[in-house]
Amino acid sequence: MRVNKNTYFKIAFLGLFFLSFFGTLSAQEKEKKATKEAKLFMAEAEEALANDNFALAEAKYREAIAKDPNLADANYNLGNLYYKNNIAEESSERLQESATVAKEKALKHKAFHNQGNAFMAQKNYQKAVEAYKNALRNRPSDDQTRYNLAVAKEKLEKEKQKQKDKDKKDKKDQQDKQDKNKQNKDGEQDKKDKSGDGENKDKNEKPSDKENQKDKKDKDKQGDKKDEKEQQPEQEKDGKNKADQQPQPRKGELSKQQIKNLLEAMENQEKKIQDKINAKKAKGQRSNVEKDW
Numbered sequence: 644m645r646v647n648k649n650t651y652f653k654i655a656f657l658g659l660f661f662l663s664f665f666g667t668l669s670a671q672e673k674e675k676k677a678t679k680e681a682k683l684f685m686a687e688a689e690e691a692l693a694n695d696n697f698a699l700a701e702a703k704y705r706e707a708i709a710k711d712p713n714l715a716d717a718n719y720n721l722g723n724l725y726y727k728n729n730i731a732e733e734s735s736e737r738l739q740e741s742a743t744v745a746k747e748k749a750l751k752h753k754a755f756h757n758q759g760n761a762f763m764a765q766k767n768y769q770k771a772v773e774a775y776k777n778a779l780r781n782r783p784s785d786d787q788t789r790y791n792l793a794v795a796k797e798k799l800e801k802e803k804q805k806q807k808d809k810d811k812k813d814k815k816d817q818q819d820k821q822d823k824n825k826q827n828k829d830g831e832q833d834k835k836d837k838s839g840d841g842e843n844k845d846k847n848e849k850p851s852d853k854e855n856q857k858d859k860k861d862k863d864k865q866g867d868k869k870d871e872k873e874q875q876p877e878q879e880k881d882g883k884n885k886a887d888q889q890p891q892p893r894k895g896e897l898s899k900q901q902i903k904n905l906l907e908a909m910e911n912q913e914k915k916i917q918d919k920i921n922a923k924k925a926k927g928q929r930s931n932v933e934k935d936w
Contacts, residue, residue: 674711681711685720697728715745719754726761735761735770742777752781756788759795768799 688703704721707714722737735758742754759774775792779785 677710678714681707681714681717684710685714685717688720692724697724700724713744715741715750715754718744719750719757722754722761723757726757726764729764731761731764734758735765735774748781752778752785752788755781756785756791759788759791763791763795763798766798768795768802771795772799 684703684707688700688707691697691699691703701721701724704717704724707717708721711717718737718741722734722741725731725734725737738754738758738761742751742758745751745754755774755778759771759778762768762771762774772792772795775788775795778788779792782788
């Protein structure tokens, strides 16, 4: 029995259709089964929470998410669990996953709102503002979200101003430090310059000092000569005074000087007489000699 080409293609198409159909049914069944199992884990997690068993509740939520990653409620509940136990960073991450996979705006709104609270706990005001804005996009009428957004904005502005003031202060401190260092360097340089000027001044003043000393010596010599000249008249005056002070001879008496002069005249007279006598004797001797001869 021969089968034409058209019949062959029809059979092949039908086969693929049934395979695809049953495959889709099988995938859907698997998803339903996974979702069902995930919800069972969620129920166990809530039971653990009721008994204040944080560790068990966290583990069960994680198992639920592993079974069905698109289960927004599981991520949302786990995010809230972290937030209540002051694990803000993990909380914001799980709430972001919940908002991403959530299909209903109501759940998206709650996830973003609580994420904003988690960011506020981290003092990450910029991200908190964005989270609250996302929450309002899904539910614009929520007054609590609006209030939280206003608080986040105010804190963000204060933080920016504080950072701005800090940057300004740091810049000023840095500038002051640089100015102080410059002043210290300038002061050290001034000391070096003054020290150098002092040495140069000493060197430059040495010749003039010698000249000054020479001038001083010359002046001293001139002063000594002047003193000597001044002393000579004084000495002459003193001599005259001494002569004047010597006792004057009485009337009719010879002075010492007159006596001295008289004695010298007598001696000279005697010498002259003796010289004449000696001359005559010598002449007499020469005559006798010549006569005999």
